[in-house]
Amino acid sequence: MLKSFQRIKGLGVFADYAPPAGTVEFGVKNIIYGWNYSGKTTLSRLVAMLQSRTLNPELPQCSFTIATDTGNVTEANFHSTSHVVRVFNSDFVAENLNFAGSHFRPILLLGSESEAAQKEIERYEAMHKRAVDGAADRSKEAAAATRAMSSAKTTASATIKKAIGLVAAFGSTQLDAELRTINLGLENHALETEAFEADIKLAHASAKESLPAIAMVTVQMSLADLSARASTLLAKKPDLANTIAHLVDNPPVETWVQMGLHLHQAKTACEFCGGDLAPERLKTLGEHFSKDLDDHKRAVEQLAQQAEAAKLTIAERKDVELNAPLKEQFVKANADFQQALVAYNAELEALRVRLVSKLAAPFVTVEPEPYDGKAAETVTRKLEALNAVFKGHNEVKDNFPAEKDAAIERLKLHFAQEFKEAQYLDKFATDQARRERHRMRYESCAAKLRTEINRLKAIISQAQLGREEINKRIENLLGGESVQIAVVATAEGERFQLVRRDGKPARHLSEGEKTAIAFSFFLTKLREIKEFGKAIVYIDDPISSLDSNHIFQVAAIIKETFFHQPVVNAPWTTRCKQVFFSTHNFEFFSLLRELKPEGKNAALYLVKRIGPKTSSLLNMPESMHRYDSEYHFLFHVLDEFHNSADKTDLKVLMLLPNAVRRFVELYTYSKYPDRRMSPVDARAERVFGGEKAKRILKTLHYFSHANNVERMYENSDLMCDIEAAVGDLMEHLQASDPDHLVALRAAVA
Template structure:
């Protein structure tokens, strides 16, 4: 495939609006001349995009390849020729020095190897960074874990000391505490912490030993509410019988007779009182009066009376245990219950006396309906709580509420004694339950702090693991890349031979080291390579890649952009010869340069290869060799590059100095310029001519144009105008202020005349020789294009 032309460049870097108008198509041999900043790098980068099959970084780009238009967007998918490009970017990519390594440095050659070594360096830096992170995380993780373990050990010791006495807690250590924390962590809804009083009760329960059981107080059987209710029911009952009116009217007599009847139940025939014989009829009448219903009621009333008497006795004796006999956690409630019982004991006894009076009254008058309220206040003792509810304010000053409080105190004492006995019976079980509750409560108190510490240690451990896992594949990648570099490593002896062939001397040598080379300058390692040395090494390596198996040079395109830098004349000649030998078989070759010496060598080669020999270059007739130059024009106050055919003067003369001198003389003789484009390049041309002249006239002050100029003979005012004009207007990137533009327009011819006069004053013979016989009209006919080419 053949690249025929660059058809269009719009908005591509410095090529703002270039079209291939009137230019000869590219041939096999193509030489492009242009000074720095003229667009050479932009052109070579465009060819590199073809090589890499990537779209250009900006603008609209169109090539014509084998008669087909190929746009920049087509670079990724279109059928493209095989291209190899050498430019500054290739140098930077192909000669890589491992940064931050011990001296002497190790260099890696070749774009692929250099890119891989750069990647290795990046991976090694990343691995070092991650290793440093890993070390920090290891320390932080260990510290956090140690602090967590110390915290768990401390809390386990605290729980062990609290719960001593149970073998299960005598060896309570950090693992047991961690288990407790994990259990709490797994529960979504955690139990509440114990109230202070409850915790105190449990702690006191653990502090003592099992105490003896206590007898339940006898008033435990008192059911005052039930007894009062039973008495009230009995008072409301009447006995149905054949009554004797005189006994009904005299209850005391009836009672006396009823007792006498019981004395004669065993068949006695005579009265024990009067010794008279008993009248059977009278006995029968009395038995009808005192029938079975009567007897049953009397028995019930007797039983109720016995109950009341028993309660009175129990209330008086108050069989209350000693306070110290109870467990400590029951004593406060016990004291309160005893206090209530003692405070209301008198009211209870008075209440029982009233109940006794009611029973006796009913016993004496069994045939009448009596009311309990006539003797005591009506109180409901049948509530679920077993506590008294006041139904009616106490009768005869009896305080029913006091009675209730007293009885509640008695019930509480009984309940506490029963709890005491139950605790004694189940002491071990209760202690175990208390210990379990206290263990959980202690865990709940410190759970938030443990959770924070555990999360910190866990997060650090996870981060440590992540970093450690990320390091492993990096090491694998480094080993793989190093192996691939070694597979493509060129033998050092071969590189040394080619370096001698390229430079014409053996000043630089390669010695293999690791996956790269140490560069020796003489017998010592080259600590720092100059820009020219790097370019030379990269160019040698580039030329070697043209023989790689993946590139067929006979069907390929070779693009070379300024391969020589800081080379002396002999090295330049050797470098050119080496390049020529390695690229002679290319289907197409493009050489771009700003170095006139190298330009001359390539021009002569292409003249010969293209069949021109010593004939002038005619773009229309030449088929295989074409010569171009990069020039500038002003567009919208900005520099815009374009490609044109090489100026005939540059093709004709063997020295760039001839060309510069001729351009300055033409500029000095210009009539009043009408546009900035006519004179825009003249300051740069004038500066380059003066620098070349001073290089051999005043060689000792190179680099300081003003001092060199002062060393010349001539009008001081003219020299001042020249230096101001050059410093102000050369190397301009764009047009700035309007008055500056007018200054260039107006001053250029006069200042260039002063410059020529200065050259003549200091070397008249030299000046005379440089006056070419070619008419100036030819230069003026070509117009501003001469000057634009060196802007």
């Protein structure tokens, strides 16, 4: 709580102020009265420095001592003062409002019913931040994993391109295309070592390096025919009419005899034993070996030779002669074919053996083996398979570019398969999907929280609440069609803007509108103070440019805002800790003075100029307590001067120009309250006459504003006219309005 201004130096018109003896300490309610430019606003700026805790840039060299209930506050320690201070003055208006149509900072209020919702908003905001951060973290993790995988793909694609010897572009994009094929999962594209090496060789090969063509294999098979013919010969017996039983029964002997028979032609002795050889015996032996037998044996022998000759043999190919992809097929097909040949030739050999045995025993019938043709069918089938391999080889040669391209494509898929497995792409995809699910959950949660936050904010918008309250105050002061505050959204958040009823920005406001808006803004802004009971409020001239009706409304608003009676019949007190009012309007001063509390809790002061650059704050003169209106007080000042013997007191003279001007304004307006005659000069001429009006008004216009107070020293001759002007005014009242003069003197007696 402020107690007094102990010392003020270098603060505008307070060049070196110390309170006059007997000046009372400040109460909870304090009213300071003074005319324009007497120093009221300067005092408000001093108190405002306790609010901002910074020196006013227009008053950089000032020093001061303010006594408070917690010790003295000076220019040396005011930066750390703990007092909660709020000041309404012209500086506040300039800093907080914009009367040119632009937006300005809003008043942020919380209604009591909204405190719980605000706590919910704060809780939701914290949860929203966590959700947003969680989504951001998952996005960062996914992005980092994607970057790492992209780097791996770039490296792998370069390696693949080099390994295959690709000329065409092969980067991450092309690798991704191969991976999409891999991910279809239709087959495993990893190549076996041999196939891989073959495809690598083919991929690097030129057309000149392709292997030569291989001729198709053909065979002639006669097993069926030979088997059929052998069946006949093996079952046939030669003519037995002249056969020798012993030879028939002993085929080896028969063969031996037949082989040596031609050696004994025309011989009489046996070449073997030397014994006699009778002609009859040679004849008998000759008849045994008849032409039929000879022909039969010759036929059997020839068929046996044909069976031997019918055996199949082919020149074997080596796997190195074939293109790599076909080598494995060739090895199997060739082995199968060779096996079929062995089986086929084995049947021919069995047939030949039977024929040879028939040849040795021509008179013995041999049961033929039944022929089923399976061996020949197997040879045919296996040969077709082998030739298919050779055909494929030849096609590779004939279509080398296409085969090379196919090998390259297989290699791409092979390397892509390797990359997928080495980089655990399935796990990567699973992890990325998990991160994306988590991110979406976080974002969904954040969106729901933001919706709820916006819903609560829309209901309890602090700016909207401030707007509603300030608009009520403006409407009370200016009426239902007045300027209003709108909340507009900007990049900086919600802001206030003055608008007309049509929603357009309000410009070119009257001074009265500006005053009403500014004071309404200030009163509403006080609600931002959480502990209003600890606040010190200083209000400088809140009724500037307002007419009498509005002055009464302002006084009523002040009563409601700052004063209350806790219970019936209890003393009135202030809602805040301490309040100050300063004004130049006596009517407003009187209305404030009537507001309770009174007595020792209320202090009245007068601030007045006592020199060109000097003002003083002192106790309100007792005489001013007696008047109910400014008009009475002004008359008292003029009448006392008019009747005084000493009219040279500078302190009195400095009051007179403003007093006379204000009295003339009120007096002439009471005579002619016509708007067409509103200028004071016009009304004065009508009341006093042209010549006297000019004499009165000339001096008053020259000296009635404090920014010209220095002229009183510089124009002492004109100062003498003040006495004459007051005299003319009193003479007029005496001569033309004596009843009014008598009533005035009675009122101030």
